[in-house]
Amino acid sequence: xxxxxxxxxxxxxxxxxxxxxxxxxxxxxxxxxxxxxxxxxxxxxxxxxxxxxxxxxxxxxxxxxxxxxxxxxxxxxxxxxxxxxxxxxxxxxxxxxxxxxxxxxxxxxx
Amino acid sequence: xxxxxxxxxxxxxxxxxxxxxxxxxxxxxxxxxxxxxxxxxxxxxxxxxxxxxxxxxxxxxxxxxxxxxxxxxxxxxxxxxxxxxxxxxxxxxxxxxxxxxxxxxxxxxxxxxxx
Numbered sequence: 001x002x003x004x005x006x007x008x009x010x011x012x013x014x015x016x017x018x019x020x021x022x023x024x025x026x027x028x029x030x031x032x033x034x035x036x037x038x039x040x041x042x043x044x045x046x047x048x049x050x051x052x053x054x055x056x057x058x059x060x061x062x063x064x065x066x067x068x069x070x071x072x073x074x075x076x077x078x079x080x081x082x083x084x085x086x087x088x089x090x091x092x093x094x095x096x097x098x099x100x101x102x103x104x105x106x107x108x109x110x
Numbered sequence: 111x112x113x114x115x116x117x118x119x120x121x122x123x124x125x126x127x128x129x130x131x132x133x134x135x136x137x138x139x140x141x142x143x144x145x146x147x148x149x150x151x152x153x154x155x156x157x158x159x160x161x162x163x164x165x166x167x168x169x170x171x172x173x174x175x176x177x178x179x180x181x182x183x184x185x186x187x188x189x190x191x192x193x194x195x196x197x198x199x200x201x202x203x204x205x206x207x208x209x210x211x212x213x214x215x216x217x218x219x220x221x222x223x224x225x
Contacts, residue, residue: 032211034213041218042218043114043201043203043216043217043218043219044153044201044203044214044216045216046213046214046215049211049213085152087152091211093211094211096141096143096158096160096165096166096205097155097158097166097168098143098155098214099155100145100152100153100154101152102150102151102152103152
């Protein structure tokens with residue numbers, strides 16, 4: 001799987017959009033970008049995934065650059081409950097094994 | 111509906127004891143995964159099942175670690191002769207269908223402490 005690079009930590013004001021970047025410059029054509037988050041003392045929670053098109057669901061939006069070498073997870077209106085570690089993962093299509101890195105610790109500030 | 115359930119939530123054992131950790135996946139989920147998460151680190155893959163078949167056990171750290179899923183639903187991760195370095199959170203995840211890139215759904219883990 002391609003390696004991902006994320007900033008170790010970020011702050012965001014409550015109610016503002018949180019934009020979490022991820023670099024995956026060695027991504028190949030058959031690899032998806034997945035985002036999970038882990039709230040303290042809980043298991044990781046799936047957020048969203050995409051291949052090359054931008055995606056949106058009830059939790060977040062995923063913006064993937066045209067060259068697919070980076071992506072941004074957007075939480076449109078961050079709340080205190082969004083404080084968590086966010087993991088950006090690249091996974092080969094149809095392949096089950098997932099490799100987590102150390103993620104970005106997002107702190108939402110009142 | 112019910113999510114992935116893991117038990118016990120916490121386990122304390124003395125060094126050298128054997129432990130067994132249980133995972134109840136979401137009903138109907140074909141794939142099941144075990145991960146180990148050390149403090150401050152991301153989860154690390156241990157092993158993967160498709161139904162009852164263990165297709166990948168490349169992440170198991172030693173032969174003291176053994177996982178099974180005999181009927182293709184509930185899974186047990188067993189650690190024999192536990193060592194202090196086995197202290198970690200053990201996470202279980204399940205997903206619906208291998209071929210369609212379904213996301214993994216995680217339980218809240220078992221926190222194992224070896225004294």
